Each structure stands twice: as structure tokens, then as C-alpha cells.
Amino acid sequence: MSLAVNQIYHGDARTLLPQIAPDSIACSIWSPPYHLGKAYEQDVTYTEWVDLLQEVIRLHYALLKPGGFLVVNIADILCFPDPSMPRIQAANVRRQRCDVTREDVLAARASYPHYNRYQLAELLGCSEQTIDRRLNGNNIRGGKYAPQTRVQLVSQIIEQAATAANLYLYDRRIWVKDPAWENSQWHSLSYRAIDEFEYLFFFWKPGITVVDRSKLTSEEWAAWGSRAVWTIRSVRANDDHEAKFPLELPRRVIKLLTFPGDTVLDCFMGSGTTAVAALQQGRQYIGIELLPHYVELARQSCAAEMRRAAMVQEMGGTHQAEIDAVQLSLLDKH
Ligand SMILES: C[S@@+](CC[C@H](N)C(=O)[O-])C[C@H]1O[C@@H](n2cnc3c(N)ncnc32)[C@H](O)[C@@H]1O
Structure with missing residues (x-):
């Protein structure tokens, strides 16, 4: 039996993805672990992490609808420890070394x-x-x-895995988020930039893709639909999940690439952001998440969104009109 829509499943993406009905997903959007040492990726080596990404991408070919999309949100690894890297001879001209022995x-x-x-x-x-x-x-x-750190690009890993899976890189966009200044080790004595952007890679499964430009307004096309750079504030609160993406991110992708009634997948579901965005846009969702407490959190997020939508409807307003009004106020000014 295939996984049912509008459910969050508990388990490993690699085990559950093969249980999704073939050719059924209009768009899969997810943000995997970034190999940055978050709690949920503590015991995963770099090689295991690359294997996970490759396998999850490989499994997407069968489940995507022909003409459908896989959208991956990910960032480069900015502090990748590399013991083979020669030590940078950084002379600090401003702050002389303390001569206490x-x-x-x-x-x-x-x-x-x-x-x-x-x-x-x-x-x-x-x-x-x-x-x-x-x-x-x-x-x-x-x-x-400590070993030296260098930048490790991730685009090559993602692109190679997708190409091997017969998925084609259709588009790429940059998400500009709030600058993260926390890592003082990174920028106290260096010429490196701080962490302030992530990628969105859009892969396409060959097949018929209906291109209906009327699904976005001309303001939406100008503000983000046709724009390669999306400026969206990051989610600051991380008390319930430490790496949420903002709702606006899956909302845009879902609105751009799918139609009402389509099914959207997130196999690294976390707190349930993609499912909530799908519900708000009148799409169905399937969620997969490894950690039980996040599964519970995602289910609660969906239940809360459904309650909110029901209330809005009871109050006479249409659900969609209310969401659109909020979203319009969030549109980028550039
Ligand atoms: C970057 S977070 C995604 C956050 C999500 N976009 C949100 O807004 O809440 C990645 C999630 O993938 C989950 N995860 C890690 N390995 C997984 C696996 N093998 N299968 C399914 N989920 C996994 C983690 O527990 C974490 O919640």
C-alpha cells in the first residue's frame, strides 16, 4: 500500500520514499540536514551524509510526476575541517600576540x-x-x-546526484536570509564573508509541464516569480526546531510550480512548514520525518493550520483571501 496524502510519516526518508505511489508528486521541496553538527545529525559522518543526499535524490525519479519538480534548499558548508589544508599564515597587525609565556x-x-x-x-x-x-x-x-577549515560547496553533490537520477537542473535561486554573525572564530581574523545566503535548486523530471503564467499576479512575477534572488527573513525562534525555513519559501515554490489539488512532498519535514504552506495553498501534502518529536510537532502544526482555516471560513472570509492579504504584505520590495 502506498503512503496516503495529508499525513506525516515517522521514519527514514530512504525507507519510506519507495512506498510513495509512482508518478504522484507534483513537487517535492525539502531542506535536508546541512552537515553542520545540529543535534539531529550528530552521529552522521560526511560520507554518510553525502550518501543520504544521493540516495534520497535517486529515489525521487520514480515518485515525481512526469513534468514535476524536485526543489532542494541547502547551503554550503562554510567551516569544513580539512586536516590536509596548509595553515593560513594570518598576521594580526592590530592586536599583537600576548607575550606571557x-x-x-x-x-x-x-x-x-x-x-x-x-x-x-x-x-x-x-x-x-x-x-x-x-x-x-x-x-x-x-x-x-584545531584542523584548518575551508568552504565545501554542496551544489556539485546535489547536481551530480540529480543528473545520475535523470533529473535535470531547471533553475536555481538564491535565498538571502538574515546575516549570521555568531561564529566569531570564522570572521575575527580573516577576509571571509559571513553566512547570509542559501540555495534553491530546481530539478525537473522529463514530461509535460503545464506552464500557466496566470497563477501568479503580475506583481508576484515582478516581486519574486521571475527573480533569482529571494530576500526572506530567517526564522529566529528555534525553541521547538533548530533549523526551520520560513513559510514564505515553500509557499513561493508551491505557488509557482503546482496547481490546487496537487500533492507536495517534504521528506525532511522537520516542524511541518512545507505541509502548512501546502494546506494554505489548497494542495495536498506528504511528510516524512526521522525524529518522533518533530513528527508530533509537524502534526500539531498541520492541525493548528486546519483549525485556523476553519475559523476564518466560519467568520465569513475565504481562507485564501486572508492568506493572500498577509502574503502580499510580505512581498519583497526589490
Ligand atoms: C533542516 S531540517 C528541516 C526543517 C524544515 N524545513 C522546517 O521548516 O521545519 C532537516 C530535518 O530532517 C530530519 N532528518 C534527518 N535525517 C533524516 C532522514 N534520514 N529521513 C527523514 N528525516 C530526516 C531532521 O530530523 C530534521 O528535522
């Missing part, structure tokens, strides 16, 4: 055995990080003993 710290500790590292730092006129580094040879931020 390990011997100085050991001498101070011998004279003041009860001092903690903050007191030793005050005594020697340096930071407590320097005390820690001199005593333990380590650095809270990784320091000189």
Missing part, C-alpha cells in the same frame, strides 16, 4: 597556588583565555591545534 604562568601559579585562572590573568595582565592556552595548550575556539 607558559613559564610565566607556571611561576605565578607556584607563587599563588590558590589563584584561579581569572586571578592569574589579572596578575599577569592578560586574558583568562591566554592562561588556559598556556596551561592546557588548547583554545576555547579551537586555536592552533
Whole structure:
């Protein structure tokens, strides 16, 4: 028996995707783990992660409708540890290296055995990080003993997997999100840019694709339908899920690539964002998620959206009109 529509399934995408009816999905949109060490990908090696992406993409050919799309939202790995990379000789001209030696710290500790590292730092006129580094040879931020990091592009992995699966790269867009300044290790002493964009890769399964330009208004075409760069605020709140994409992202993709009644798939469903966007656009959905607490969260998100839609209808407004009004106010100004 095939997986039913309008359900969130608990399990591994690789096991459940083969259970979806062949040629049934108009559009699959998902954002996989990014190999950034999030809680849900802690034990997965880089090779296993690449294998997961390749296998999930391979499994898409059978389930997509001919003429349908797979849309992958992903980002490059900006701090990819590479022990083979020569160490960057970064000379800091502004902030001279502290000249307190390990011997100085050991001498101070011998004279003041009860001092903690903050007191030793005050005594020697340096930071407590320097005390820690001199005593333990380590650095809270990784320091000189950590492997060098470089950028690892992901587009090649995704594109090669899709090409091998007979899916064609139809389009690509950039999602510009809020700049993430948190990683001070990354930009304190370097020429590197901060993390502020992700990709959307659109793959197409050969077949008849109905192109109906009237499904977006001319304002929508001008604001985002024809635009390669989408500026959408990221989801700041991560108390229930640590890597949600904004609702506006699947909403645009669903509106652009599908018709009412079509089925939309997200096999890395997380908190249920794609399912909610599908419901709001009058589409059906199938969700797959590995972690039971996220399955529960996604089911709750869908139930809440259905309650909200029912209330709006009861109050006399049509559901779609209400959503469109909110979405219009969100449209990019550029
Ligand atoms: C980047 S998050 C997706 C977040 C989602 N777009 C949202 O807005 O909430 C990736 C999700 O994939 C799930 N996941 C990881 N490996 C998986 C697998 N093999 N099969 C299904 N889901 C998986 C994780 O638990 C996580 O919730």
C-alpha cells in the first residue's frame, strides 16, 4: 500500500520514499540536514551524509510526476575541517600576540597556588583565555591545534546526484536570509564573508509541464516569480526546531510550480512548514520525518493550520483571501 496524502510519516526518508505511489508528486521541496553538527545529525559522518543526499535524490525519479519538480534548499558548508589544508599564515597587525609565556604562568601559579585562572590573568595582565592556552595548550575556539577549515560547496553533490537520477537542473535561486554573525572564530581574523545566503535548486523530471503564467499576479512575477534572488527573513525562534525555513519559501515554490489539488512532498519535514504552506495553498501534502518529536510537532502544526482555516471560513472570509492579504504584505520590495 502506498503512503496516503495529508499525513506525516515517522521514519527514514530512504525507507519510506519507495512506498510513495509512482508518478504522484507534483513537487517535492525539502531542506535536508546541512552537515553542520545540529543535534539531529550528530552521529552522521560526511560520507554518510553525502550518501543520504544521493540516495534520497535517486529515489525521487520514480515518485515525481512526469513534468514535476524536485526543489532542494541547502547551503554550503562554510567551516569544513580539512586536516590536509596548509595553515593560513594570518598576521594580526592590530592586536599583537600576548607575550606571557607558559613559564610565566607556571611561576605565578607556584607563587599563588590558590589563584584561579581569572586571578592569574589579572596578575599577569592578560586574558583568562591566554592562561588556559598556556596551561592546557588548547583554545576555547579551537586555536592552533584545531584542523584548518575551508568552504565545501554542496551544489556539485546535489547536481551530480540529480543528473545520475535523470533529473535535470531547471533553475536555481538564491535565498538571502538574515546575516549570521555568531561564529566569531570564522570572521575575527580573516577576509571571509559571513553566512547570509542559501540555495534553491530546481530539478525537473522529463514530461509535460503545464506552464500557466496566470497563477501568479503580475506583481508576484515582478516581486519574486521571475527573480533569482529571494530576500526572506530567517526564522529566529528555534525553541521547538533548530533549523526551520520560513513559510514564505515553500509557499513561493508551491505557488509557482503546482496547481490546487496537487500533492507536495517534504521528506525532511522537520516542524511541518512545507505541509502548512501546502494546506494554505489548497494542495495536498506528504511528510516524512526521522525524529518522533518533530513528527508530533509537524502534526500539531498541520492541525493548528486546519483549525485556523476553519475559523476564518466560519467568520465569513475565504481562507485564501486572508492568506493572500498577509502574503502580499510580505512581498519583497526589490
Ligand atoms: C533542516 S531540517 C528541516 C526543517 C524544515 N524545513 C522546517 O521548516 O521545519 C532537516 C530535518 O530532517 C530530519 N532528518 C534527518 N535525517 C533524516 C532522514 N534520514 N529521513 C527523514 N528525516 C530526516 C531532521 O530530523 C530534521 O528535522
